[in-house]
Amino acid sequence: MSTHKDQTKAVSDQDTEGPAAPIIFFFIIGFAASLVIGWGIFPKLLYSQKHQPIDFNHAVHVEEVDDGCESCHYFREDGSFSGIPDLESCMECHEDVIGASEEEEKFVEEYVVPEREVPWLVYSRQPDCVYFSHAPHVISGKMECAECHGHIGESDHARVYEENRITGYSRDIWGKNMIGIAKNPWERMKMDDCSKCHIRENVNQGSVQTQKGGCFVCHK
Amino acid sequence: MKEAQGHNKTKKFGMVIDLDKCTGCGACMVACMAENNVSFREDESDKQLSTAWMRVYKMTNGKPFPDADVCYIPRPCMHCEGHGGHSPCVSVCPATATDYDNNTGIVSQIYTRCFGCRYCMVACPYHARVFNWWDPVWPADMEKMLNPDVSVRMRGVVEKCSFCYHRYQRAMEKAHYEERHEIEEDEYQTSCTQACPAGAITFGDLNNPDHTVNQLVKPDNRHGGRPKNPHAFRLLERLGTNPKVYYLSSREWVIRAGDNYVKNENH
Numbered sequence: 443m444s445t446h447k448d449q450t451k452a453v454s455d456q457d458t459e460g461p462a463a464p465i466i467f468f469f470i471i472g473f474a475a476s477l478v479i480g481w482g483i484f485p486k487l488l489y490s491q492k493h494q495p496i497d498f499n500h501a502v503h504v505e506e507v508d509d510g511c512e513s514c515h516y517f518r519e520d521g522s523f524s525g526i527p528d529l530e531s532c533m534e535c536h537e538d539v540i541g542a543s544e545e546e547e548k549f550v551e552e553y554v555v556p557e558r559e560v561p562w563l564v565y566s567r568q569p570d571c572v573y574f575s576h577a578p579h580v581i582s583g584k585m586e587c588a589e590c591h592g593h594i595g596e597s598d599h600a601r602v603y604e605e606n607r608i609t610g611y612s613r614d615i616w617g618k619n620m621i622g623i624a625k626n627p628w629e630r631m632k633m634d635d636c637s638k639c640h641i642r643e644n645v646n647q648g649s650v651q652t653q654k655g656g657c658f659v660c661h662k
Numbered sequence: 663m664k665e666a667q668g669h670n671k672t673k674k675f676g677m678v679i680d681l682d683k684c685t686g687c688g689a690c691m692v693a694c695m696a697e698n699n700v701s702f703r704e705d706e707s708d709k710q711l712s713t714a715w716m717r718v719y720k721m722t723n724g725k726p727f728p729d730a731d732v733c734y735i736p737r738p739c740m741h742c743e744g745h746g747g748h749s750p751c752v753s754v755c756p757a758t759a760t761d762y763d764n765n766t767g768i769v770s771q772i773y774t775r776c777f778g779c780r781y782c783m784v785a786c787p788y789h790a791r792v793f794n795w796w797d798p799v800w801p802a803d804m805e806k807m808l809n810p811d812v813s814v815r816m817r818g819v820v821e822k823c824s825f826c827y828h829r830y831q832r833a834m835e836k837a838h839y840e841e842r843h844e845i846e847e848d849e850y851q852t853s854c855t856q857a858c859p860a861g862a863i864t865f866g867d868l869n870n871p872d873h874t875v876n877q878l879v880k881p882d883n884r885h886g887g888r889p890k891n892p893h894a895f896r897l898l899e900r901l902g903t904n905p906k907v908y909y910l911s912s913r914e915w916v917i918r919a920g921d922n923y924v925k926n927e928n929h
Contacts, residue, residue, distance in 0.1 A: 521839030650747030656763035
């Protein structure tokens with residue numbers, strides 16, 4: 443019996459002395475690898491990179507038009523918002539090539555001449571169950587475009603559209619930041635981001651279940 | 663966002679259905695299905711499995727000729743208020759998928775939130791809720807006919823009448839655009855109301871004395887919304903569900919059929 447005990451003691455002594463450093467070393471490697479996979483490789487795999495059909499230059503257009511954003515993104519008479527302009531609006535100026543840019547030439551050739559609508563990728567497309575209206579925010583709420591959309595009007599290029607391969611939604615909805623921090627409204631637009639502002643501004647906080655915003659305010 | 667909430671008085675949207683005018687034609691059901699993207703199956707012969715937000719029931723007084731009489735009862739969701747929003751379905755929902763909104767009095771149903779436990783269907787005394795046993799399948803090209811203002815439902819969730827809430831959203835959108843804070847009575851009407859050829863259905867704000875629904879039934883808000891009009895009644899009034907759908911009839915047996923009365927008991 444005694445010899446057996448001694449043997450086990452000897453073995454355990456050996457364990458604690460020698461291989462401590464390699465264990466920490468492997469832990470750090472594993473930890474680093476999981477971080478790289480989780481924050482670097484997985485998001486790359488999860489989101490496919492798509493480019494807009496035409497590399498649209500907002501800055502050039504804002505300089506040319508008189509009415510700022512509303513020149514192209516306007517309200518219709520029934521209060522609905524036009525969103526991305528259709529081909530007809532573009533053709534008011536671009537019936538022929540009027541500039542020197544290659545992208546414009548491509549636009550006229552591929553879309554204006556055959557009168558085909560441009561399949562723009564919408565960064566802000568929300569799921570089917572979400573209801574959003576610009577009128578209460580922009581007209582009643584007196585919000586500026588840039589408050590939610592950022593300084594998109596100053597951009598020279600259309601940025602890459604990242605599409606979630608599983609859900610098919612744009613990465614702008616979930617947010618760029620993997621930890622879930624969004625400093626500006628245009629970095630993320632999930633349900634919590636809507637309700638955060640609605641609670642602050644006391645918008646229709648009439649829910650019986652949650653004592654917060656009613657569901658049908660932003661859902662349909 | 664600075665929204666002037668002070669202008670908004672609490673609304674209580676409700677419906678009045680005149681059963682003496684209803685012919686049971688079913689136009690309200692058809693209009694509702696088209697408006698709200700209600701799904702259907704290839705074989706719709708078993709009506710117990712079919713989905714309908716608005717359903718027309720037929721009842722008779724059970725008497726032989728010449729006293730035989732028939733009455734049709736269109737039944738949407740009653741949007742029960744109960745006491746302080748404690749409607750039967752809302753109080754049992756474990757997912758907060760259904761909710762009572764104090765600002766409009768409408769019971770909402772969020773399909774993406776619902777996980778299909780069907781407690782609400784058990785709790786609802788009016789059978790107003792339907793479970794989706796199958797994913798909706800639309801025949802070729804019919805998807806293009808769907809209403810973009812109403813989200814479609816998937817298999818495994820419960821759905822019900824929303825009083826065409828998307829029409830309220832549209833009306834409010836226009837009001838915001840025109841810098842108004844209130845909408846007119848005719849700006850927000852449900853699909854069934856507008857489809858009824860007999861004009862039996864009236865819709866509006868029960869709290870607003872200018873609206874027809876208020877004038878028709880004269881709801882007494884201090885007594886759980888009980889109608890002051892003696893010809894007006896609500897289904898299963900004595901359960902205390904405080905529904906917002908009122909029925910009108912001049913026929914005594916119809917009014918009695920609206921609740922479970924014992925023999926010789928006055929309503």
